[in-house]
Amino acid sequence: MKSELLLIGAGQWIIDWCEYYDVAYTLIQKPGIYVSGSAKQVVLIDYENDEGVWDYIEALCNKRNIVACLTSTEPALSLAAKVAEKFDLPYRTCENIEFIKDKWKMRQVLEQSPLNSVACELVESPRELQKFIDQHGTVIAKPQDGVGSLNVYKLTSDNLGKLDAIKGYPLLVERFIGGKEYSVEGFSYNGEHRVLGITEKQVDEKNLVEKRHVIPAPLPADQEQKIEQAISQFLTVIGIKNGPSHTELKVEDGQVYFIETHNRVAGDDIANLLELVSGFNLYRELVGWPIGRRADVQAGDSMKGCAVIDFIFAEQGRIDKICGVDSVRTMPGVMEVKIYKPVGSKITNTKSSYDRLGHIIAYSDSLAQCEEIIKSVHNRLTIDVSN
CATH class of the missing domain: 3.30.1490.20 (ATP-grasp fold, A domain)
Structure with a gap:
């Protein structure tokens, strides 16, 4: 029987790679959520609240040769874990989802391990x-x-x-853990953990919202090795055996302390940054590995250049004018400039990452060059906000 994938709340990137590999799939998506015209088999169900979704999934998995249940969205992780556990599929279990989503339980697990606890x-x-x-x-x-x-x-x-x-x-x-903050992108294969890249996270100290990500993180070789070793131990302790992981940590006085982890692809376009410097596409691997198409590219071994995402913020008020976006998009080294909110939108005080106004992605040979590119973009962009 032909292998198929079950997608729950999956984004366009996963659908595109299913199409690329010509693998059959069924996408379960919430009503009202945009679904690309390329999606071939779509079932509209509120998978968070409709009890009928489980009956549908059971019938589908009993009838078809489902080899993996994939998702790229936080609300679908628990359901995807339940499916994987019930039908012996890779990527996640209900137990490690519980440790990942409940940070208190994660702390208790770490206290029983040889890893640093706080x-x-x-x-x-x-x-x-x-x-x-x-x-x-x-x-x-x-x-x-x-x-x-x-x-x-x-x-x-x-x-x-x-x-x-x-x-x-x-x-x-x-x-509070001092020192610099990092995130680590990984992919695990039957308990073998592969570190794909380490990102330096720059956080606003007032509201703790991330304002910039840099990959590869500017780290001495011994510190990088220490983080990689700690990550491998951490993922094993938490119980992540297969698939992507995004783990946040801090290094204080040379010691690694874990903040949280997720068994999904990172947000904030970090996957895009990783691909720019390494050629490794996390969504391609997410789709390809369970159907026997593991990527040959080994990210982390051949990083080239530097990629930065710099987030755009504005003072509280109403957006009156946005100018210069189209022109800065054509600048050398600018990979993307995106504004999330249109003219007329109200800007509130920044309390979370959802309050950011937009972002700039730059790629060049070095961090210093990326910083110059980003500075030039900010100088040419005009965003007028009135009280």
Whole structure:
């Protein structure tokens, strides 16, 4: 029987690679979500809320030769794990999805491992939060299952006035880890972990929103090796055995501390940056590996040049004018300039990655050259905002 793929909430990149490999697939997508005209077999079901989705999936998997269940969206990960576990498919299990989505449980797993752990607690009230701050100084408070830097707070004894505004208890509170922050893109093959690239993350200290990603991260060779070794241990401890992973970590005083991980392709166009410097396409591998088409290119061994995504922000107000976008897109080294919001949109204070206005992607021989390209783009772009 011909091999087929089940796609749940999959983006256009996955559909395109299914078409490239001429592999049969069924896409389950929510009603109202755009689906490309190239998608051949589409079933519209609200896979988060419609109980009938499981009956449909069971019937499909019992009838067809489904070899993998793929997704590129956070809301579909739990369902994809349930499918994979039920029908013995690769990529994820319900247990490691639980550790990945629940950061408190991930911390408990790490405490039982040889990896570095950080002081943390699940707090139920402002009083418990203040007690933890008194004990540990600067802390990070965040939801157990948050994404996109949403509702993440950096707190100290000097800004306890913020406590009254914090909602959504219980919260995971952790000792603040200093040092630089990185993310690591990986792909695992039956428990063999391959590091594809290390990205340096630059974060706004006021709101903890990521403002720039640089790949490859400017790291000394010994530090890079230390991160790669720690990542391999970490993925094994968490239980990720197959498929893509995106892991965030910090290096403080030479020690690696893990922040969180995801068993999916990274957001923020990091996959695009990785392909620019290595030629390795994560979505191609996601589709190709389960059908026996593993890529020959080994990212990480042959990085060429530097790729940077720099996010565009604006002050609070209303966008009155956006000029220069088309002209900067033709500049040498500019791979993409995208504005997320049209003229007339309201800009609020930046509280999460969803509040960013746009981005610039640059690729060149070095980080210094990328920075010059990005600076030139900012100088030529005009974004007028009125109060």
